Amino acid sequence: MSTTLPPPGPGHAPWTTDPYANALRNGRGPLFLRRPDGWLLPLDVERWCADADAADLSALHRCEGPVIDIGCGPGRLVAALTARGHRALGIDVSDAAVDHTQRLGGSALRRSVFDPLPAEGRWGTALLIDGNIGIGGDPGALLRRVAVLLAPSGLLVAEATPQDVDERVQVRLDDGRGAAASAPHFRWARVGAAALLRYARSCDWQPVDEWEADGRPFLALRHARTLRSPNLAARRPRDLSPWCDAPASHHR
Structure with a gap:
């Protein structure tokens, strides 16, 4: 599948910059999120660009029905799901990420989760893996948005930060070489499992499973109430429109 979309708007420029695109194209870092105080969070580009590992599969085995991977990156999860017979779609604001996912045989659109x-x-299932609970810097807003995307009784599988943290920060992408010193800052969040559970419960999500694999903590959640209109809720997964028929958009 090939989809041509206009460039993302200024608010989503950080993930379209050269350091991120180059890292995905090369399949390796270094790549970091840098706070204004100089603190660095390494991004595991090599793992993202490899095949789905055992920890990933522990999450994918729990998926139900059609799956949307929010912030799919280079597409290893979409490809693994597709190979296992799931109908799966990745969304990401990066051209490099969407292109990589499609080269692996997965379906992907350049979109924001808030579009x-x-x-x-x-x-049937939404994925927030590899720190993507941090998208937008507001876990509550992201969880409310995901509730609208899912079918009634749909499943959210989210990965938490291994540390017991709950922080909202301004960061920028940094390649460790000084080339991204002028990259724009954007909002991001880091939440451990306990904090994620607090945010989830405040947004009417109920935990149905919690586990750890290779040091990575995961939660499976279902929303406690239906946010969709009855006519949408009544439709079956086979009625999903083709990805390429969706209207084009330029945000993440």
């Missing part, structure tokens, strides 16, 4: 998306209210 209109295909099949809203009908996804």
